[in-house]
Amino acid sequence: MKIKTLTIHNFRSVKERSFDLIDYSLLVGANDSGKSNIIDAIRIFYDDLKFSDEKDWPKFTTDDNEGWIEAKFLLSDEEFNNLKDEYKQEDGGKKFFIVRKYLKHPTKIQSGSSNVYGYEQGKLSDNFFYGWKNVAKGKLGDILYIPAVSQVTDYTKLSGPSYLRNILDFICKKIISSSDSFSNLNKTFDEFTKKFKQEETKEGLSLEGFEQDINNDISDRKVKINLGIRPLDVADITKNLIEPYIKDEILGDHKLPIESFGEGLQRRLVYTLIKLSTKYKEKKSVKDKKEFFSDFLLILFEEPEAFLHSSQQEILNQSLGDLSNEESQQVLISTHSVHFVSRNIDNLPSILKLYKQNGKTMIFQITYSELKNILISNKDLKRILEVTIEDKDLDLEAIRYSLWLDPDRCCAFFADFVLICEGASEKILIEYLVKNEDIELLNKEIYILNAMGKENIHRYMNLFKELGIKHAVLFDGDQDKDNQGRHQKINEFLQNNKNEYTTKIDYFENNLEISLDIPEENRPDKKPLNVMWYYKNNKIQDNKLNDFKNKIKNLLPN
Template structure:
């Protein structure tokens, strides 16, 4: 099963938030706006972290994280059958209270009639009360009534009769447990922004490497004949050290040194009427191998992982994640036993990463993104927060969630869009434009986006802005590739509520035919039709930026020629162009 929707209330900087989830979720935004708080809320739900008093939003005495799961397999449907909706989804809420306690509760289709509600079963265990209720024929005819008897009778009555139901949060504990066992919803792998990679590669079962290594050892223990033989010999060896053997008979081959040792100790305790029995317990050979394993890394120099650079440490951690994913996939494909189908723990896997780009160069970041994307396409779910444009794909805009916090009073908010942005060839045109210039993902991190037609505009506009003293680093210029592509980007920015300015050419150059001018007018109309006044505006060059600069028409290598011209002492910035540059950076 996978996360379909998350609802967060009063967790840290979040007052109230609802997020739609994809197989891969990328949370982006300014520092201290709440990206990590969203990830931590999900970790809290899965039992990976415990809540503390500082986790409660200011003034709150109760917080909760609610998750709607979809895509349940047969095993999940069996485990969570009480909570299944008609759409085969399950909604669960984890509530924490100021002071330390917490509850898990699921949403159920609860009968409107109180006598059929499970939370009331304790009121009907006396037969004289139960015999007046409609479900009484479904109870045992004699004997003391237990709560389970009442629950079974309620269920039988609901199954065989028309009952009015309402979907609501149950009053009893989820699955009848006071605390849902960690892992029942699936495996969670969390990689925080700052972490010693040696923790991941320790042989402790709680570590990522330890989990995988344990699987390898357990597999050897069950199938490798040499391993089995060693375990048997070790058990026999330790058995010779005790007074009695495994069958309870006297051990005649016990070493005399141990027997004498016991006798001397017991002699000293005679006046206490006590004696000593030294028993040697055979070690679990699997645990012995786990505890005595050391991971070495050889990159020309063989050392432990702690002595390697942060970049290699990070790469090793993600390599480990990839191997874990591949192993999980194989297990799921091969494990068709009845035991596997009936077990209560979900087969789902969630990878949660906080700023995974740290210590990685740009090429490694792009490779990491491809790996994470592949991970999300193999029945896993990947959640990450990042400041790197290399970990964003504009084409997969539905996975992007922009996190904002305009004020402490409002708290953390999000902006996302999962609908269809384009129709017809629009999506293909947009994807082609993006493929030519993939650094356009930077637009999601900008305070304001400047959409321009081509490379000359992108080169000259910021240079002139610097000369005028109005340049802003938080404004990102996006080379859209053409005037016709500007509306596609404007549409994307509208959906994510990112401020922008569309800078385009009027294209009325001398010598143009009426047909060409008509085409330019159509392109202009398309741009203006997409510009939303509450988010964007437009700046129009008379014909093109070259003409505004005073360059002769027909120049080749326009960006270089324009840059060289603007850099000369003869260049004079016209008041008209100056006004437009200032308008762009307003």
């Protein structure tokens, strides 16, 4: 079982938004776009958090007085067969059921209840799902939540519940059930108890003597007290006898407390314990094979990149991907890391792009069908240029995104606005002018993207349209070049490719170098170096440079 679709209605900054989860999904967006709100809504769905009307009800005006979270679960054939008939739904070969958890409602909220209602015969019913009040019945699975900031001791303490203690309890119980050494220990312990109670101090004091003194005094009540020493059990071993520490090989295996190490190692250890907790747990058994249950686990991880450098982030990303590939497990992370995004670009539907509009969280996602349409649309320029379209072109379009959306270009997913430039020369010069405050961005999060050629600009425009990323475009008109007919077709195509998220399109009549009145460099790889040399050596006329600055300022948001 896995979650296919979630719908959130009237929760914090979310008015009503639906989105799909695949095996491994990522919530991305600028700060305060609503990523944590999505995570917390799921936690409330699974009773890991309690809904608070004061904190969780939207501050904007709502259309109704209902708050709810709805989940569509995809099932295996076995799970579907065991599901009650009234909940069964099928569509396009997919087998599923849908439930809705009410957070707020004039009549459907019952105190002490999970308030989860099922869809029966495809319609929302007035009955609790499976008729029970508590969601923790194994019907909807469970979650593991890892916050962005946490203390390693919360996960490693043995004095109370923790991931380390749960794992140790599980392992020790399994060992004890068939352990000869533990059986021998208990026998030895029985002998120790008898002898220890009889042993006396120099003053003649003993536990057995103390026990006898008490019993002599209360003998008239026909009762006796016994100061028994109980044998060891699992709790004694994990809570009192096991002492976790780290041995540092560099320091000659010196014992050090876990919390004395840096946040990076602590974070790695926390993730390792949580990952292993999915392995070291009792498998659910069902007496009645016809009873519906699920081992589904959704791992919610906020900012997994915290305290990890880039190579460690890539290792963790791969590990999370491996976890999500396991049966009945999914992973949803919220991230600010371009490395996590870049490493998942080959599966664009995994990206959930969030941003705030008028105080409301908007969620954009490219579904598999929409991705296919984007890849088909990307070939439109070839048709206009009358270039032969080959069967493999659709696959090549997908590969282009995987190759081009590196960690640098993935900054676009976290920006409020993107300026798409034809090449590296424009990007480098603009970024240098911004760095030196010759172009003021007014504290806006703006990313300058190098499209690596005019023929690629439409690919980014199509992608950003589906992800709701506002953008402007700057390219070379190339009116001085040979093959004017081809360049004119490309220029007109880009102008006509403008969409609702394209704010402005502008171009140089010829190219950047001619507009700055500097000599052109024939080698493409030296063009950015050539432009920057003339700029740094003050060999660009002020009026030409000001014209360039004004062109850029006009493209950027006010």
